[in-house]
Amino acid sequence: MSDVNAIEVHELIKDFKGPFRGHSVRAVDQVSLQVKAGEVYGLIGPNGSGKSTTMKAVLGLIRPSSGSCSIFGRDALKVDSRNDVGFLPENPYFYKHLTAAETVRFYGKLCGMRGQALRQRIDEMLELVGLSEARNRPLRGFSKGMLQRIGLAQALVHDPRLVVLDEPTAGVDPTGSREIRDLILNLKSRGITVFLCSHLLEQVQEICDRVGIMKSGTLVKEGRLEDLISLRDRTELILEHAPEDLLTQIRNLVEVTHGAHLLSEAHPRTTLEDLYLDETRDHSKSAHS
Amino acid sequence: MSSFPKTSFFSPSRVSIIAASTVTQLVRMKVFLFLAPVALLFVALNFFELPIYQGPDTLVPEQQLRTHKNLCLGTMMFFTSLFAIVSVALIIPSDVEDRTLYTILCKPVPRLDYLAGKLLGVILVLLMAMLVMDFLLVVTLHHRTASISTDFGRYLSDLGFKEAEVARGQAELAKHGPTWVLQYGVMAHFFKACILAAVALLISTFSTSTLFTIAAGVMVWIIGAFQSIARDGLFVDSFAGETPSLADKILSTIISLIFPDFQLFESIADASVRAQEILGDDILKLGGLTLIYLAIYTVLSWFVFADKEF
Ligand SMILES: Nc1ncnc2c1ncn2[C@@H]1O[C@H](COP(=O)(O)OP(=O)(O)OP(=O)(O)O)[C@@H](O)[C@H]1O
Ligand SMILES: [Mg+2]
Numbered sequence: 001m002s003d004v005n006a007i008e009v010h011e012l013i014k015d016f017k018g019p020f021r022g023h024s025v026r027a028v029d030q031v032s033l034q035v036k037a038g039e040v041y042g043l044i045g046p047n048g049s050g051k052s053t054t055m056k057a058v059l060g061l062i063r064p065s066s067g068s069c070s071i072f073g074r075d076a077l078k079v080d081s082r083n084d085v086g087f088l089p090e091n092p093y094f095y096k097h098l099t100a101a102e103t104v105r106f107y108g109k110l111c112g113m114r115g116q117a118l119r120q121r122i123d124e125m126l127e128l129v130g131l132s133e134a135r136n137r138p139l140r141g142f143s144k145g146m147l148q149r150i151g152l153a154q155a156l157v158h159d160p161r162l163v164v165l166d167e168p169t170a171g172v173d174p175t176g177s178r179e180i181r182d183l184i185l186n187l188k189s190r191g192i193t194v195f196l197c198s199h200l201l202e203q204v205q206e207i208c209d210r211v212g213i214m215k216s217g218t219l220v221k222e223g224r225l226e227d228l229i230s231l232r233d234r235t236e237l238i239l240e241h242a243p244e245d246l247l248t249q250i251r252n253l254v255e256v257t258h259g260a261h262l263l264s265e266a267h268p269r270t271t272l273e274d275l276y277l278d279e280t281r282d283h284s285k286s287a288h289s
Numbered sequence: 290m291s292s293f294p295k296t297s298f299f300s301p302s303r304v305s306i307i308a309a310s311t312v313t314q315l316v317r318m319k320v321f322l323f324l325a326p327v328a329l330l331f332v333a334l335n336f337f338e339l340p341i342y343q344g345p346d347t348l349v350p351e352q353q354l355r356t357h358k359n360l361c362l363g364t365m366m367f368f369t370s371l372f373a374i375v376s377v378a379l380i381i382p383s384d385v386e387d388r389t390l391y392t393i394l395c396k397p398v399p400r401l402d403y404l405a406g407k408l409l410g411v412i413l414v415l416l417m418a419m420l421v422m423d424f425l426l427v428v429t430l431h432h433r434t435a436s437i438s439t440d441f442g443r444y445l446s447d448l449g450f451k452e453a454e455v456a457r458g459q460a461e462l463a464k465h466g467p468t469w470v471l472q473y474g475v476m477a478h479f480f481k482a483c484i485l486a487a488v489a490l491l492i493s494t495f496s497t498s499t500l501f502t503i504a505a506g507v508m509v510w511i512i513g514a515f516q517s518i519a520r521d522g523l524f525v526d527s528f529a530g531e532t533p534s535l536a537d538k539i540l541s542t543i544i545s546l547i548f549p550d551f552q553l554f555e556s557i558a559d560a561s562v563r564a565q566e567i568l569g570d571d572i573l574k575l576g577g578l579t580l581i582y583l584a585i586y587t588v589l590s591w592f593v594f595a596d597k598e599f
Contacts, residue, residue, distance in 0.1 A: 059395045062598045079399045087395040093387040095310070097317040109306045110396040154392060 004073045006162045006193035007035035007058055012067035014053055027053040029217040030067075035195050035210075037072075037161070040188050042204040042225075043197040045214035051197040052090055054214070055166050058195070059087050071162060083111070086160040090167050092151035096140040100131050103139060104153050111158035125153040130179065144171035152180065156187075163187060165196040169203065174277060181207055205229065238268055298399060304406040307398075311410025315376055320414065324421055327368055331425045334360055335433055350441045351564075354465040357433055358562045361426045362474055366558070368422070369415055369482035374506035376411050377489035378499045385497050401591045404490060408587060411486045419479045426475070427467040434466035464564050473572055474561025480579040481554045485510055487586035488549065494593040512548045514555070549582050 014028040028050040035041040043051045056062045058069045060076040069076040072084055094103050104122045113121060126132045129149040134142070139150065148171055155163060168184070169177040177200070184194055184207050198204050204211060205225065212222040221228065239246075247265075254262045334357055384390045393403060438459050445455045489506040496502050553575060560567050 056391075061391060061394060063596065079397055082395055082397040085395070087392070089388060089391045089395075091388075092392060093389055094392060095314060095389060097314055098310075106306070106310055107392070107396060110303065110393065110398050112303075112397070151392070158396075 004037065005034045005070075006037045006039070006072060007033070007041075007195055008070045008073075009033045009054065009058065010068050010070075012054065012057055012069060013065045014050075014057060014062060015065045026217055028057070031214075031217075031219045032067075033212055033219060033222060035193060037193050038188070038191050039209045040184065040194045040207055041196070042208035042211040043195070043214060044199070044201065044204055044211060045197075049214040050217040051214055052166055055087075055164055055195070055197065058164060059085065083158075084160055085162045085164060086155035086158065088148075088151045088155040088163075088165045088168055090170065091144075092147055094139050094147070094150065094154070097138060099136050099138050100126060100142075100150055100153075101135040103150055104157055107154040108157045113158060121157060121159075125157055128156070128183065129153045130176065145173055145176055148172050149176065152183070160192070162193045162195065165194065167198055168196060169198060169200055177203070178277060234263070299401055299405075300399075303398060303402045304409060307393075307403060307406025308409035308413060311380060311407050312413050314380060315410070315414045318379070320372070320376060321418065321421075323368060323372060324418060327364055327422055328425055330364055331361055331422075331429045335429050350437045350462055351465040353437055354430070354434060354462075355562060355564075357430060358426075358465075358471065358474075361430070362478065362558060362562060365419070365422045365426070365475065366478040366481070369419055369478060370485050370510055371507075372418060373411065373415055373482040373486035374489045374503055374510065376414065377407070377486050377493055378502035378506065380411070381407060381490065381493040382497050382499045382502060400594050401587075404494070404590050404594060405587055408487055408490050408583070412483050415479065415482050415486065419475065419482075423472070423475050426471075430467045430471075434463065438462050438466075468564065470561050470564055470567055472561075473567045474558040476572070477554045477557040477561070477575060480575060481551055483579060484549050484551075484582045484586070485513075487583045487590075491586045491590045491593070494590045494597070509548055513551045553578065 010032055012028050012031045013026070015024040015026050017024050031050070031054060033041075043054065045051055053062065057064050058071065058076055060069070060078070060081065063077065071081040074081040095106075098106060101122055104125050105118065108118045108121060123132075126135050129152050131146065131149055131153065134146065139147065142150065148168070152165075152168060155165070165184075168180050172180060181203055184196070187194055188207075196204075196208075208225050210222070210224050211228060212219050214220065237250075251262060254260050384393075390403075394400065441462055442455050442459050445458055446452075450458070485506065488509050489502055492505045492509075493502040496505065553571075557567060557571060557575060
């Protein structure tokens with residue numbers, strides 16, 4: 001069971017018909033990828049490179065021009081495969097007339113959930129995405145980030161084994177973005193497979209086990225994150241309270257060692273993200289109410 | 290964790306979930322506001338006197354009632370038909386446009402369930418609207434019948450008719466009041482509106498534009514009303530006396546599928562206004578025909594929708 005890949009994309013090609021006959025756009029070209037169960041897989045690439053199209057094919061929302069996709073061994077075009085997957089589309093949009101709680105209830109019911117279990121799940125989900133305060137407000141008045149959060153809640157409502165997230169942090173504030181990152185790590189710790197795409201490279205780097213880089217419809221690079229980004233011939237030392245003479249000794253040691261070079265030396269900085277989070281921590285509770 | 294649950298091809302419970310959400314959607318869009326002008330019209334009609342021309346044999350009080358019924362049923366027919374087309378046109382293309390559909394179809398929801406649920410939701414709202422209008426019709430018509438009947442009784446007594454004869458005259462008049470036969474007419478219009486909703490569903494699956502769906506739906510509505518006349522004119526006239534050829538038969542069958550034939554519906558509605566007897570068989574036939582049309586249009590919509598990408 002566990003050796004079945006969560007997602008299997010096999011030589012996927014997707015052409016979209018253009019406005020004129022014969023003029024079609026190839027959105028995805030010969031993409032093959034596997035996502036193993038329990039893995040966090042990140043797809044990155046420039047705008048229009050075919051990330052969303054690949055995801056839609058995985059969900060069976062579009063029909064491949066050639067090739068195939070499957071979820072836990074089941075054909076993505078079959079309705080059955082969708083029992084195991086939660087999807088957050090890019091710029092999600094829901095029924096404006098429903099409240100947050102009603103929205104989650106609607107999608108829960110569509111997944112066959114009922115009664116007490118569903119009620120409890122709705123509370124959990126709204127709590128999880130930080131929308132408990134807004135549970136009885138209609139979506140008409142929701143901000144972009146709030147819609148993104150409710151989208152996440154509906155994707156997770158039926159506790160799927162696979163979660164597909166198309167730019168989960170788009171439009172979400174830095175605190176919320178950090179929360180979503182933690183949420184994904186939490187999903188991973190529970191053995192849930194995550195397939196996501198994002199333009200926030202630091203985040204992808206932080207959470208993904210494997211990444212694929214897409215460019216003009218093709219998968220140009222793919223592999224384990226560590227293998228892709230680690231520079232095995234370089235080493236970084238970060239010291240605290242190091243006296244100047246220690247540093248001088250180190251420099252001297254490096255100089256006399258054959259083949260070694262000191263490439264740079266600087267005070268490490270906190271990231272802007274960290275700084276922002278520190279500064280806004282107190283107000284974070286009211287970020288979305 | 291769920292392990293390989295099987296999703297049935299068609300599930301009434303899922304259809305009803307989507308139908309219920311459609312009803313909520315339409316109710317929250319305040320579509321029932323259109324009932325206000327209808328109510329006003331019905332009440333206003335109560336005060337409207339039909340100019341009866343003066344003549345010895347023209348005092349026909351049932352004529353007043355018939356006109357009242359005609360106008361009310363006509364209004365109901367117009368509003369429900371329009372309502373059926375417009376509400377489908379408002380909810381389906383916008384789901385596609387907003388990509389709300391993505392979030393629904395990526396749940397274990399077969400596309401047939403989605404379409405059937407939407408159609409059922411619209412039909413339920415139509416039913417509610419029809420019941421409200423029907424109630425208004427019965428109340429105003431009852432009121433009208435009572436007042437005309439009193440006048441008519443007084444008029445007959447003045448002419449020197451005996452009490453029994455007056456009562457008989459009034460009983461005859463009561464047949465033109467709110468009767469079960471009239472309900473059949475209301476039912477015919479309701480069924481027709483349901484079919485128009487299904488037609489609009491089919492149109493909206495390939496048009497993805499609200500405006501186009503409304504325009505095309507109204508066209509089918511109008512053509513459907515004149516269809517039998519048009520069909521007869523097109524194909525039978527030229528073959529007077531002869532049996533039409535196979536090609537003509539096929540063509541006319543296709544046309545009758547694209548443009549549903551509302552003649553039976555119209556004739557039952559007419560008969561109900563004229564307070565003529567309506568056979569139970571005809572009502573059954575009407576119901577059966579409606580179900581067949583609904584099934585055909587839903588399945589056709591599904592064929593279009595099944596391979597659609599958004
Ligand atoms: N429905 C469609 N019809 C026609 N062309 C489409 C359609 N959907 C996508 N495309 C085209 O396919 C290509 C890939 O689009 P896609 O949405 O997959 O990009 P993306 O990698 O998700 O980009 P972004 O980072 O902006 O979200 C683009 O050139 C786009 O114009
Ligand atoms: Mg995209």
